[in-house]
């Protein structure tokens with residue numbers, strides 16, 4: 001593909017020059033080590049490394065031209081200097097792969113919590129109604145029914161466009177992270193429907209203030225197609241604020257909330273502790289039977305339902321679909337404990353998510369709650385006070401343990417855990433640094449009616465090694481269940 005034409009058609013006309021006229025591009029890369037003969041190499045100024053330092057490597061591997069942000073001369077191949085390499089990369093990739101997002105119904109889901117859950121629910125109910133769906137998110141990506149590992153919640157623009165080009169699916173459901181929006185991974189994509197679940201304290205190491213975080217999240221809605229629609233949960237002030245903003249911009253908004261102004265109204269009196277709930281749509285009461293518990297999952301299901309309705313699926317069919325929802329890996333994943341206790345693995349890693357999960361356990365009848373969690377290294381430290389406060393208030397015993405260290409010294413993290421245990425002042429609280437032993441302790445303590453909640457990792461594999469031969473919280477539970485079975489037989 002002619003580089004000159006690609007530049008002209010992606011708003012880069014100002015950068016065209018005679019020397020580019022003959023350049024034919026066979027592929028695009030932002031990683032020098034993957035660059036092949038005839039490729040365009042785009043140098044990204046990263047957080048760890050600077051792609052400009054790898055330009056010579058890319059040329060040595062056959063790059064036919066280079067794009068970057070620095071003022072560089074004397075390269076042996078044509079060089080185009082742009083304002084923002086990530087932005088240019090995304091737009092050029094969309095062009096190179098022939099704007100694949102335009103060939104699907106595109107649904108983007110943003111918000112602090114509930115993106116993965118809502119996307120899994122949505123995929124299930126849409127497939128039940130006969131649509132094929134691609135899925136992009138934290139757990140994995142699914143294209144044409146085939147599952148691919150996911151490195152980021154929102155893949156980088158190049159991978160995203162490549163995968164979109166592969167997809168023959170009718171609908172693409174995509175989790176849209178604030179990092180993805182801030183890093184321009186989604187440029188060149190337009191959405192038919194955008195969802196906003198909620199906003200809570202998270203990622204303030206990256207976005208600095210909650211207001212800045214909100215500003216980035218709402219960028220999804222500037223990517224709606226002409227006539228595109230927004231679906232917003234107004235259960236928090238940020239959902240209300242976003243609704244006002246989009247109304248001012250004359251974007252069509254449907255809301256899920258608690259008041260008569262909302263399109264789907266949640267009847268908060270309905271029985272939320274197990275899995276049945278009621279909502280009202282256009283004056284009609286609808287009764288849902290869910291397969292997973294929790295008020296947060298009622299919110300997620302309602303958002304997925306509203307989306308299904310916007311696509312034009314009958315209400316009864318959608319409600320029916322929820323009855324066979326198989327759940328989500330690592331999200332309120334429940335296990336039976338041999339002592340008639342219940343054990344749960346959940347991905348909660350914000351104070352807000354803690355409170356929803358712990359309340360669900362209490363509402364489901366937990367006599368005693370033992371909560372095992374840690375703080376992730378090299379991630380927002382400012383949320384730790386609130387996480388500890390919620391755990392202390394809502395549980396009978398908190399066992400502080402390690403989560404991924406991400407390069408942080410283990411002893412420093414243990415000292416941090418000590419600080420939080422002292423501040424909580426609860427005699428029952430413990431620190432057991434080895435995550436597998438912490439889970440085992442909770443397991444061994446459990447009596448009839450108790451609930452053990454292990455949060456933070458969900459279905460992710462451990463990045464560090466622990467005492468028990470296990471690679472994830474799921475495997476640790478499997479080992480403990482196995483150990484009980486072996487002792488019993």
Ligand SMILES: CC(=O)N[C@H]1[C@@H](OP(=O)(O)OP(=O)(O)OC[C@H]2O[C@@H](n3ccc(=O)[nH]c3=O)[C@H](O)[C@@H]2O)O[C@H](CO)[C@@H](O)[C@@H]1O[C@H](C)C(=O)N[C@@H](C)C(=O)N[C@H](CCC(=O)O)C(=O)O
Pocket residue numbers: 030031032033043044045046047048049050051052054151152153154155156157177178179180183185
């Ligand atoms: C902090 C952050 O967001 N980093 C993201 C960023 O990487 P980076 O800019 O740090 O990359 P870098 O390592 O400095 O490299 C810079 C450039 O040099 C190039 N390079 C490097 C080495 C070499 O030999 N040759 C070469 O060309 C690299 O290919 C790259 O283009 O751009 C990459 C490509 O898009 C992302 O994969 C990467 O996500 C990292 C892995 C990450 O962990 N990000 C997290 C914080 C994140 O994005 N999370 C959100 C979800 C958050 C949530 O809601 O929970 C997500 O969407 O996943």
Ligand SMILES: Nc1ncnc2c1ncn2[C@@H]1O[C@H](COP(=O)(O)OP(=O)(O)OP(=O)(O)O)[C@@H](O)[C@H]1O
Pocket residue numbers: 111112113114115116117118138153175197198296297299300330331332346347348349352353354356357
């Ligand atoms: N609607 C919700 N409101 C508040 N908390 C929720 C909601 N849905 C899920 N949670 C909690 O947040 C955790 C993460 O949920 P989920 O994976 O669906 O969200 P996410 O937005 O994809 O998260 P991440 O961006 O961290 O991958 C769940 O395990 C649960 O504890």
